[in-house]
Amino acid sequence: MRMIPLARAESTELQGESADMPMVFAAITEAIGKVTDVSEATGDRLDRRLQVGAGGRVRLLAGAPVQPKAAAAGTLVVTMVLEETTGLLPGQVRDILAAVRRVPFTATEMTALRDQMPLTAELPLFTPPGCLAQVAPVLTVHHMRDFLVLVEAVQAMGVAPEAITVLDKGYPYRHTARVDAHLSRQGIAVWPWTRAADALDDHAQRATLLGRKGLLVDDGGYTLPVLLKHRPDLLPHFTTGLVEQTISGITRLEPWRQLPLPVFSVAQSRMKATVESYGVADAAIRNALRLLPEEKLEGQAALVIGHGRIGEQIAQVLRSRRMRVAVHDRQLVRLIAAHEQGFVTGRCLSTLLREHRPKLIVGSTGCTSVRGEHAAAIGGDCYLVSTTSRDREFAIAELAEEAVEVSDAGVLGIRLRLPSGAWATIVGDGYPVNFHHAESLPNAYSDLILASLLVGAATLATPGHGFTPGHNVAASDRVLESCGLLERYYSRFGPKST
Template identity: 40%
Template sequence: MDRESNTLTAPRPDHRTGWPAEGPLPFAATAVEVAGDPEDGPHLLYRAARRLCEAAGPDAVLTHAGGELTARLEPGLHAAMYVSTEMRRDGAGSPLLRLNLRLSGHGRTPSPASLEHWAEIWHRQALSAHEVVRVAGELPLMSAAVERLRPGRPLEGFAVLVTGHFLTDLVHLVGCLAELGAPLDAMTVLRKDYAYQWRHRVHGHLLEQGVRVVDAGDPAAVHEHTERARRRGLRCLALDDGGYVAPALLDRARAGEGAPAGAGRWAGVVEQTMSGIYKLQGREAELPFPVFSVAQSRLKGRIESYWIAEKAVTTALDLLPAVKIEGQPALVVGYGNVGAHIAALLTQRRMRVAVHDADILQLIDAHESGYVTDRDLPALLERHQPLLVFGVTGRTSMSTREFRSLARPAYLASVSSRDIEFDLPALEALADGDPVIRPCSRTHVLPGGVDVTVLAGGRPVNFHETDSISNLHSDLVYAGMLTGACAVATRPAPPGLDRSWADAVLEESGLLQDYYDRYGPRAACRPTAPRPWAGPRGFPLRAAPPRTPPRRRPGRDERRRPADAPPYGKRHPCGRVAVRTAGIGSPYSSLTRGRSAAVVVPSAPVVIVVVPAVAVAVPVVVPAAAVAAVGDRVGGRCRGGRARRAERGAAGQEDSDRGGREEPLHSQCLHGFRTLLVLRRCRRGAVSSSFRQQHGISAFTR
């Protein structure tokens, strides 16, 4: 479900055609994989075929023959379309439908650009219901924020403009904006053109929802959105990523081409990147609306920065050729929130790290953290001679003077939005000859024979053909942006850029408390899904249904119970009582250390009894028919062992002698094979050999 096939060219050696041997292959094929029910396959295929025909024009006629849909897309280019279902041996997850497209030329050779064009349209397949539900499940903070903000529909009457990376979390963000009242048909999304795996499918999903999609580099996009909102009598609000909106509005106002006023005036902008904040520096007084700076908030700086740094370092090292990095010099330009984490991660990989920052306070911080530093970047490049350079400033950090200071082959990795970190035109002008272009890099040869390789073409390495960070990580910042958008729409704020406003709104919204409750220390004891047990037959363990705990009289041995153990009768979140067996972990594992345990598997014909042998838990399979007898008879001798304990267990009586140190299994109750029980201090003599033979219980292993 998480894969999207790229355009492929498939040869057929046994098939002869009239095409020249050195030309294209007989046909080009591509497929898009969708998680959905098999009965939805024909409908999805027809919709995808209609999308191709609509792009081809009125001359494209869709026909059905031999289980395939066929159409002529352009002169000499025919398309055959069919759907298949992936056979999964494990049976896990939703069925995977593969929508296949085969393009073949008749009479002329189709160009690669034409094949790519039709493949991109084919891949604009909207997300299925299964996929939308899965994505929403990965973004719980956004969903919870919508529930808190939904009353009053705060975004009703606003035409929202979103600048976003075309990842699956953008689909849920747009859905949350609609839940908060923003009309989808008045919404515009500015597309940041990075090579993400799901970019075409996200594009198709937004189009199907009625959202207008425009390239982020279109200079007229913001003005057109403003005019559309004005015609409908709506106010404008933006969730920006990279400073595409507010600077464009200020530039138009400065040029005398109009100001954001009237019915379509702008209520404000929510900005989540430092690159966008830098574009407003020195222009704060010109802003006619408030800017909600998630980028400068403590929420983003203290929590998200590590995720970005870890992704950037991992991707950059993957893009390097086979070189040994341990002991090699590295340079981080920009010691902000992300840059500091990158420097620490490179140090953990045993590289010798130097740091440069234009801010003297940041430079002092880096120096006192043990990094090599210098106020002059060219001097630092000459002295340190880095193999790997990370640019994390959010503006242009290296140009001609810095490139001339490189004395050894170096690799440049940008972690800023777009391709502004390194002055690529200056690098090309300085280089000798044309660059050597590879799929993941571009190498320039400087005077003196120094090779400078720009990774990912100068664009952010953390965005290179992969998700920047996972949905579970982007969830927090997007939830903060939703909170900021509702604050801009409903709370009066003075025009300008006030970073303290964003901190105050975010910290009083309940978002950070929600994050801590979900991922803090209590979350470790709260499973999100049943965990499989690696025992016989691999039956999954499930939490027991709530019930009233049995009443019992405290015993003397309670004073000897571990301090971290729950009180008697309290249900552990992971089951009825904590248990320590192979494949099962518990913070209260000391409760069962050296003792016996029974695991009742729901809807299964067996009960699994686990008897520890020293430190190893040994599973024993018990037929279901013997469960009642096990409950009546097991309880056994303990610390001097009284044989009448079995009779007390059968009668369901409470254990009163010896201070109530033993609780019969029967008193815990099986509750329809859904209760997880612990038999404390049960020894081999608790179940006689005749009882095991009578009920078919396998021998207990000691």
């Protein structure tokens, strides 16, 4: 008896209209074409069949959700059904199904994003025409939807797609596959951050052919440290400078006392400290709670490790959610600040863990805070949540070494059964929780920060800007506070906003 292959299906949701579907189906077809041959396509804009490989058959459908009231207005569901797999290898089947998740953003979605981010989208109107026409930027920014508005603005300021390189930081953002697909479809080179040295080499060669100088726009120190440590021969190609968004990126430059190019520091600016910190803290806690829907945290103990810009706000957010909050910081001045704000404090982390018995432990130090030596002090079930770049807040290997059992908790993270019998769950595998299958900040928050990155780029690209090699914190503040961004932000969200 001939066995009939089981159908395989994958779906994705997007915002759009039927007029958007030809682009969507074409993008999916191109993605499948990178896996195997597509020999025939029949159907219409909402229902199409493809012949793939030697004997495979794919059906693409687009339509409204089964329960429209359970989805946002304008939602369309795009479904791929792999009706026949004859001649396809298992890996090809997997990659073909994944193509439906790699759909560029529709015209409808891009219009909505521009409306949500007017400061970034409209910045080219407030800068000299073609102000970036002499530079070739390397953009290492989180691959969320807001990033696409920044990339559009960069192009409007005078940069062709072939002069742009993007490094994908590899976090499991909610829309990372679609963002990468959108960039690639424009002809922009997208590299994984793990190949930063190769990407910078390739970029330098392309920039030279185009007669442009390289410019680094970074979120977390992914590029300049690589040049300084591994490819100093490429530094002459990037003398325009670096625009850095995060304190962790500034921290990664600390081993080099002298920097060979100017740094525009959005990271250390008063603007970023004033506007972003609460948004990041709130987003982190909201996403952590989304991952823990069955937990009741009101009245439970929480411990915040690190009382800097983000940590201070996290402690306040947790207290507003009726948790009993303790704070630890290695810097005494910060510990005193936390104490005088009414938090439980202590200079010894192990003692706080043992005596406060936190249900929720939030690390926001920017370095490694909880190590294997602290495992013995954890006496009750708890969740460890990070807001620090990459996965360095918790020494996962050391904690696993101390554990008597390690298991995979799926999307939640890694579970460790400690010698005390307590279960410690490292949420999101130790990566920053605000980016874990989420969009982190609402676009209204990120708008000001991404627009400020563009201001930094335009400044460094302008001859005679006055920035000197090394950090230029005061000069960055002067530019950001005089360029008009804050006025437009205040007009949008201030007392007379419309």
